[in-house]
Amino acid sequence: MTAKISIRHVQKSFRIRRSPGQHSEHQHALSDIHLEVRQGEFMVIVGPSGCGKSTLLDLLAGLTRPDSGQLLLDGKEIAGPDLDRGIVFQQYALFPWKTALANVEFGLEAKGISRRERRETARHYISLVGLSGFEHRYPYELSGGMKQRVAIARSLAYDPEVLLMDEPFAALDAQTRETLQSELLRIWEATGKTIIFITHGIDEAVYLGQRVAVMSSRPGRIKQIVDIPFQSRRNEEDLRSNPEFVRLRHEIWELLKDEVSRAQEQEKQKTLDSFGGKETLLKGGA
Numbered sequence: 001m002t003a004k005i006s007i008r009h010v011q012k013s014f015r016i017r018r019s020p021g022q023h024s025e026h027q028h029a030l031s032d033i034h035l036e037v038r039q040g041e042f043m044v045i046v047g048p049s050g051c052g053k054s055t056l057l058d059l060l061a062g063l064t065r066p067d068s069g070q071l072l073l074d075g076k077e078i079a080g081p082d083l084d085r086g087i088v089f090q091q092y093a094l095f096p097w098k099t100a101l102a103n104v105e106f107g108l109e110a111k112g113i114s115r116r117e118r119r120e121t122a123r124h125y126i127s128l129v130g131l132s133g134f135e136h137r138y139p140y141e142l143s144g145g146m147k148q149r150v151a152i153a154r155s156l157a158y159d160p161e162v163l164l165m166d167e168p169f170a171a172l173d174a175q176t177r178e179t180l181q182s183e184l185l186r187i188w189e190a191t192g193k194t195i196i197f198i199t200h201g202i203d204e205a206v207y208l209g210q211r212v213a214v215m216s217s218r219p220g221r222i223k224q225i226v227d228i229p230f231q232s233r234r235n236e237e238d239l240r241s242n243p244e245f246v247r248l249r250h251e252i253w254e255l256l257k258d259e260v261s262r263a264q265e266q267e268k269q270k271t272l273d274s275f276g277g278k279e280t281l282l283k284g285g286a
Contacts, residue, residue, distance in 0.1 A: 003036040010069035028219035047215030048263035086155030092147040107158040125153040145176040217262035
């Protein structure tokens, strides 16, 4: 099957400024990322903190450019942001002065769609995410889970080919998170969208993904891709206690365990460096 998205040997680094008087240095975020995502696939990317997951999503969104390599959508290079890709961030990023309906309509205005059609389309997607009856509520009148539903509806309303999701449920409580995971699967099955979903959560990755790409610690690379065999997760009454679910969760944790330890060491070293190194900390102003 032809790939919907192709990520070919992508590398990305950033220039980091240190304390005054010190030279800036390059921090390698991504190293030789190679990944293909099929049309209509639900691909989950999981990895330790700081491994470059969000950087990869920014590259796919066209918000930044790789140092080398290619990112292709339907065989064409991604050169910048476009309405063929919808983005849902961890933070809801709703306009506080607009109602839920008006927030969903916003992306449609950029496509020059008439007011009447915008309203009908927005109502359809408000209904799709289960918020009928809340169309005229403002963000401050909605719970966190409702706000994220509005953000998802807004991204879907202008009919992007790909939905990019950067830890969209991370800030929610456990019960709301599990509810929205099920809702997202229902929406995915209803729309057939290609979804790339970033998460820290192994359970979330196994529950949602058809495949899970496991990333290494910084500089991030694709360590391994794990196939998830469940055909319909939503029809499983107690999927998380299924022995195969437990086995897959353990397999992914075994791939991540050492990477998480390395990431923690990297973060510790970064903190030491920000204080001028170990010697400075040990002397500690004594």
